[in-house]
Amino acid sequence: xxxxxxxxxxxxxxxxxxxxxxxxxxxxxxxxxxxxxxxxxxxxxxxxxxxxxxxxxxxxxxxxxxxxxxxxxxxxxxxxxxxxxxxxxxxxxxxxxxxxxxxxxxxxxxxxxxxxxxxxxxxxxxxxxxxxxxxxxxxxxxxxxxxxxxxxxxxxxxxxxxxxxxxxxxxxxxxxxxxxxxxxxxxxxxxxx
Numbered sequence: 157x158x159x160x161x162x163x164x165x166x167x168x169x170x171x172x173x174x175x176x177x178x179x180x181x182x183x184x185x186x187x188x189x190x191x192x193x194x195x196x197x198x199x200x201x202x203x204x205x206x207x208x209x210x211x212x213x214x215x216x217x218x219x220x221x222x223x224x225x226x227x228x229x230x231x232x233x234x235x236x237x238x239x240x241x242x243x244x245x246x247x248x249x250x251x252x253x254x255x256x257x258x259x260x261x262x263x264x265x266x267x268x269x270x271x272x273x274x275x276x277x278x279x280x281x282x283x284x285x286x287x288x289x290x291x292x293x294x295x296x297x298x299x300x301x302x303x304x305x306x307x308x309x310x311x312x313x314x315x316x317x318x319x320x321x322x323x324x325x326x327x328x329x330x331x332x333x334x335x336x337x338x339x340x341x342x343x344x345x346x347x348x349x
Contacts, residue, residue, distance in 0.1 A: 169203060176197070179265060192319065201297075227261030230256065232245070252288070258293070296330050
């Protein structure tokens with residue numbers, strides 16, 4: 157099966173929202189409870205359409221046209237969360253002194269272990285470097301930590317983030333200096349603008 161990586165559009169929003177829910181409900185169960193996942197889907201997890209407007213969010217599409225992966229980067233201050241997350245800051249970052257943000261990576265459970273997350277990450281790193289950023293930052297989910305560590309990201313101590321209903325969830329702040337651990341694309345995945 158072949159995969160194409162392309163810039164996400166507003167027409168992808170509904171499909172991406174479903175993908176995010178499907179992904180975290182299946183792949184997050186080893187790290188989070190079902191209650192934490194559902195509460196996090198109300199704001200901490202989800203689609204930030206500002207990334208689509210900025211053309212820094214990507215989808216992976218199969219040859220059959222199914223969207224099976226998503227993720228992006230941002231030159232804005234918001235570190236994580238969907239459009240509905242209250243603590244948003246859409247101010248521009250200074251590439252000389254601040255790190256670009258890696259954002260909202262989710263892979264369809266039926267398409268894991270095929271290099272899709274790495275491929276999206278490579279595209280994000282390349283574009284952030286071209287935009288002048290020297291460092292990258294993210295707030296990783298617990299299941300995502302494994303991918304990011306394998307790609308050269310350094311984990312900081314985990315944080316506890318409050319959710320609705322008195323629940324809490326753990327995330328891991330991570331960072332990377334550009335030039336560390338170059339990524340190579342997997343066979344069968346092409347890039348599209």
